[in-house]
Amino acid sequence: MTMDIAFTLEQQTFREEVRAFIAARLPSSIRERLRQGHLPNREDTITWQRILAERGWSAPHWPKEYGGAALSQAERLILLDELYRAPAPLPQIFNMNMLGPVLMKFGTSRQREHFLPKLANLDLWFCQGFSEPGAGSDLAALRTSARREGDFYIVNGQKTWTSTAQWADWIFALVRTDPQARKQAGISFLLIDLKSPGITVRPIRSIDGTNHVNEVFFEEVKVPASQLVGEENQGWECAKFLLANERTGIANVGLCQERLELAREMAHAGALAQDPVLQREFAVFDAEIRALELTNARFLLTPSEQVALPAFASVLKLKGTEIQQELHMLLAKLAGEDGLEQPESAEHGPHLVQRYLFSRALSIYGGTSEIQKDILARTVLA
Structure with missing residues (x-):
């Protein structure tokens, strides 16, 4: 960037610090693959995110108490710019930019304590279960259902265009818990272990010949009620916050x-x-x-x-x-x-x-x- 974007001396120094860190720590094999046009694979992302986590840079916008770096907006912009310019993998977006902030705002203390460190270090890889057949741009039209039975929700339905589901350990999903309510009012936000019985992940082969997105099917999947984020039927608030939270x-x-x-x-x-x-x-x-x-x-x-x-x-x-x-x-x-x-x-x-x-x-x-x-x-x- 040229100097007419008014970065301070401290911010310019931070840029040099980031640039030096990437030059010293980014594996050359990862850089070369990305340079040749490949998207980062699972191993690339995990390896590099754990290196960034040493400085809190895997979660640059998170508070330090949750393993982040509490960087300013300008510093986050600089970090992202230098990662792209390297080129280096970005921190896993579903963990860091989407689910993490949602748990900080809507999650229980137990959920934050259990999941946030694992999100930052990529010990758990989450994917996003929002889109469905007939519910893409009109997300509130989703039909995947979750009925409450004691201490569990029983989930049935389908998600589609689910990026990285073939690599993921868990999925955060919007599900309909009140079919009688108006579209936005009857939706809840659940965290679901993809190893749960009844889940099938089916790859969608894209035009470049590789597997980026998937279909995810749920058939009588038992999900502990403790994995509900926020209040039942208030998942739309979580979704709106998630989609609006990250501008960088x-x-x-x-x-x-x-x-x-x-x-x-x-x-x-x-x-x-x-x-x-x-x-x-x-x-x-x-x-x-x-x-x-x-x-x-x-x-x-x-x-x-x-x-x-x-x-x-x-x-x-x-x-x-x-x-x-x-x-x-x-x-x-x-x-x-x-x-x-x-x-x-x-x-x-x-x-x-x-x-x-x-x-x-x-x-x-x-x-x-x-x-x-x-x-x-x-x-x-x-």
């Missing part, structure tokens, strides 16, 4: 910068550095990413009451998605015929074309581009 990183600026640097390196290696069409494309990316960076900083470093949060978040998600997809397309083109070759192991070798194919999902998950445009139309153009 929505634009993925550091990732865009790292991918553009790689594109420039590939152009030089392929003797295309002076190609005028490619140079123009690089210049456009420079301007677009710089504008995204400034908008992201304005969004994150301005007090929330002074910015139109839904509109800002939607602009960042929409524009960040578009830039990432265009960059992945450029990298796939620069890879040329070599990029079409399938390595003997899917875990090794260049993966840039496959990453381009997977990038088409960016405009769907985390709030579709169409939904973001609807929000902008209502909040900005109305």
